[in-house]
Amino acid sequence: MGDTKQTFAGNVITDMCGVAYPIVLAGMAAISGPKLVAAVANAGGVGVLGGLRLAPKVLREWLRETRGLTDRPFGVNIVPQFGGPAVFEAQFQVILQERPRLLSLFYAEDAGADLIARAKDAGMIVMVQTGTVALARQAIAQGADIVVAQGSESGGHLNRGTVGLMSLLPAIIDVAHGCPVLAAGGITTSQDVRAAMSLGASGVLAGTAFLASEESNAHPLYKHRILEAGTDDTEYRTGYSFGWPYGTPHRVIPNRDRWNLLRLIGGGARAIDQDSVARKLSLYAGQGVGKIHRIMPAAERVAELARGLS
Numbered sequence: 001m002g003d004t005k006q007t008f009a010g011n012v013i014t015d016m017c018g019v020a021y022p023i024v025l026a027g028m029a030a031i032s033g034p035k036l037v038a039a040v041a042n043a044g045g046v047g048v049l050g051g052l053r054l055a056p057k058v059l060r061e062w063l064r065e066t067r068g069l070t071d072r073p074f075g076v077n078i079v080p081q082f083g084g085p086a087v088f089e090a091q092f093q094v095i096l097q098e099r100p101r102l103l104s105l106f107y108a109e110d111a112g113a114d115l116i117a118r119a120k121d122a123g124m125i126v127m128v129q130t131g132t133v134a135l136a137r138q139a140i141a142q143g144a145d146i147v148v149a150q151g152s153e154s155g156g157h158l159n160r161g162t163v164g165l166m167s168l169l170p171a172i173i174d175v176a177h178g179c180p181v182l183a184a185g186g187i188t189t190s191q192d193v194r195a196a197m198s199l200g201a202s203g204v205l206a207g208t209a210f211l212a213s214e215e216s217n218a219h220p221l222y223k224h225r226i227l228e229a230g231t232d233d234t235e236y237r238t239g240y241s242f243g244w245p246y247g248t249p250h251r252v253i254p255n256r257d258r259w260n261l262l263r264l265i266g267g268g269a270r271a272i273d274q275d276s277v278a279r280k281l282s283l284y285a286g287q288g289v290g291k292i293h294r295i296m297p298a299a300e301r302v303a304e305l306a307r308g309l310s
């Protein structure tokens with residue numbers, strides 16, 4: 001855990017979640033698996049499982065596997081629009097039964113009030129990620145305990161804003177009435193954390209920086225493309241991304257091979273996928289890619305980010 005391992009006491013997120021640092025792993029579908037979540041949790045952050053698209057049985061296995069790898073608190077992310085109402089309800093029942101510390105919701109506006117109330121009744125903390133002030137207001141009115149301000153720098157899907165973090169974060173804090181707000185989008189280094197905290201964030205949430213960690217489920221070729229990419233190399237798109245409604249905004253490192261039609265699909269190749277998939281998709285990644293030069297253990301990334309807290 002390195003020499004930065006002092007707890008960051010008196011912070012609303014650390015107090016609420018029972019962790020050392022207000023540093024949260026994005027619950028990246030398929031990529032944030034038990035090993036990565038446990039590594040972040042054991043290093044003092046909040047690990048969040050990527051639960052999207054997991055069959056209820058597998059979701060339970062992942063939650064239990066994570067619990068076997070860490071005795072620290074952790075969370076799980078879900079996106080209600082996937083799988084249809086019956087499958088989603090079965091997924092949600094697993095979460096209520098297994099009860100990780102935190103539930104992270106994305107694209108949950110319609111189902112939000114009901115889900116938030118049920119998760120809170122079960123004793124969970126509920127975090128909602130939004131990319132507009134209006135959606136943040138709505139999440140807070142629905143009872144969210146934590147709101148994530150998702151800047152347009154962010155990798156993967158965006159909900160739904162095109163607003164950069166520097167404008168979005170203070171605007172959401174203004175309407176949050178004391179509800180803690182995390183900063184997301186391009187958070188990669190201790191300087192990024194320092195900047196976010198100085199704008200009033202209660203902590204940070206990072207995806208791409210942890211995607212490029214040893215424990216993530218990302219395909220080795222995917223991790224390699226993150227290392228190769230520079231700051232200018234990601235693209236905001238509204239076309240097709242794997243399994244999402246057409247037009248859902250997302251940020252990728254585009255594949256420029258013009259004879260390869262799969263380049264038009266945004267995706268996130270896993271270690272278990274064929275090499276050809278990782279080579280052909282346009283891969284989810286945030287604008288922080290230019291600052292990622294090496295695949296490191298997740299604990300090292302947590303320690304790097306934690307240095308920005310002091």
Ligand SMILES: Cc1cc2nc3c(=O)[nH]c(=O)nc-3n(C[C@H](O)[C@H](O)[C@H](O)COP(=O)(O)O)c2cc1C
Pocket residue numbers: 026027028029031050051052077079105106129150153154155156157184185186187205206207208209211268284285286287288
């Ligand atoms: C590969 C990848 C997959 C993602 N999958 C999800 C997801 O399943 N659910 C979710 O709420 N957010 C997901 N996100 C978005 C993150 O929650 C977060 O907004 C984003 O990673 C922050 O920007 P950053 O990648 O620059 O750190 C994903 C992001 C990436 C990069």
